[in-house]
Amino acid sequence: MRDAIDGRAAVAREDASYEIVPIRIALPQRDEVLVEIHAAGICHTDWNSLQWRRRFVLGHEGAGRVIATGPDVRRVQPDDAVVLNWAVPCGACPACTGGHENICERQSPVVAGPSSAGHAAIERTTCEGQPIERSFHLGTLSTHTVVREAAVIRINEKIPFASASILGCGVMTGVGSVVNVARPEAGSSAVVLGTGGVGLNVIQGCRIAGCTRIVGVDVQESRLGMARQFGATDGVLATRDDEGLLRAAREVQSLLGGGADYAFECTAIPELGAAPLAMIRNAGTAVAVSGVEEKVVVDMELFEWDKRYVNPLYGGCSPTRDFPRLIDWYASGALKLDELVTKTYALDDLPDAFEDLLAGRNAKGVVLFEH
Ligand SMILES: [Zn+2]
Ligand SMILES: [Zn+2]
Incomplete structure (x- = not known):
């Protein structure tokens, strides 16, 4: 593999608009994984995030396949199907040890920092030659992303990517x-x-x-x-x-x-x-x-x-407890996910997806990526 791959993403602009543009994604280092995104859920937070009025890759719900891993990755390997999760608890602070991982006092970074102490985020994505931020460090409205392995949860092959992609936000909440x-x-x-x-x-x-x-x-x-x-x-x-x-x-x-x-x-x-x-x-x-x-x-x-x-x-989320449980409920038929995905879109049809979202037409809209 080369040192970076070419992709495409929905990128927000300072004037609260957005565009679909080419991006480059560097290969994962340390405990990072490169995920090829297959599906990304759309929610009101995506629409509202345009009001941040800065440049970043949109999207915070997604599922896909690991295609490369850094040398320190232990829990997943290339070809694993995963769901992305933007809230990574530290497991050690009073909130975490008191059973409230969702309000962790030092949310562990989803992307790597230059040192373990000061977590200025390193985003591996560049757009027009400049590093670019990702929504909740995931930026799932994108063909690929690089995150730390703590921000992915392996899923089995029986759950379609579209159904898995919505777990990490609306379903969990x-x-x-x-x-x-x-x-x-x-x-x-x-x-x-x-x-x-x-x-x-x-x-x-x-x-x-x-x-x-x-x-x-x-x-x-x-x-x-x-x-x-x-x-x-x-x-x-x-x-x-x-x-x-x-x-x-x-x-x-x-x-x-x-x-x-x-x-x-x-x-x-x-x-x-x-x-x-x-x-x-x-x-x-x-x-x-x-x-x-x-x-x-x-x-x-x-x-x-x-x-x-x-x-x-975030629904009191403890990722390691809750995501496997949600997937078990899906497998048993107790949790309906396929039925929640009312409509799917190509990345280029994101304007239609937002229009349907704002009109309340869908239970859930999902963008699908062809790879
Ligand atoms: Zn904590
Ligand atoms: Zn959401």
Whole structure:
């Protein structure tokens, strides 16, 4: 193999646009692996990341095949199928040892640094002769990437790359927020606000956890249909003028004969930050899944009484525990992944993929690469 290979990638520009351009990828050193990307999931974070207004390779969800390894790589070898993971816990800090690897206090770098101490990232990709950053150090909307072996997890050959590619973000966040964080008892009731890519995976998590009533709430009838396909037992069609979803909450209560045991906010609409509290019974649990970070006015009566509200990062992900478990659930049929991939695109059709994303047409859109 030569000292670098030629590829193509979707590269964001300073003016919040993007273009598909040639890139060069250097061969892996030390504990790095060169991954030929076969599929990359598209999510709202990709669209929002254009607002970073700098040059970088787009994409943070992906799966592919290892085609070369550095001399210190031990866990994977060329030809292995892998899924990429942007959050690598250190395993030693108080958060990691306390069982919260997802909020590791010193996230291990996904790419190599010049020394083990100061982790200024070395990206092995160049674009127009200059080194270029990658989204979450992965930059999966690209024919190839180089990451440390800690950022890949080997998968078996039975899972299609398109289905595997979505594990590392929306599936992990949605399913993990239920099974790792809320941990409902079998027989519980749950309400899921917003049945987009993440909400559908919360519904799957609730089904796997044994919830017997799972109510999807959305403003699009078609999305409530998708919610049923993934395990919702009931649907409430909300309206955009329903402030704080208080009317929808009354419908949920009449459906369930009272508030739900659990409610999950998956809308990414700041004004709905307090809405899951309106859906739950006394001593129920509300979970913020979509990561709203804006200021929200909360009527404290919504907290009455004894309610809990948790705000987990990345579904409480512990990569070595969770990815094999998700793949086992896929193999047993409990976790639907193939069905989540509504549409696939070529890299050159990325504008269509973003348009469908913004219109809410897909459960999940995935870019496929021919190699
Ligand atoms: Zn740590
Ligand atoms: Zn994502």
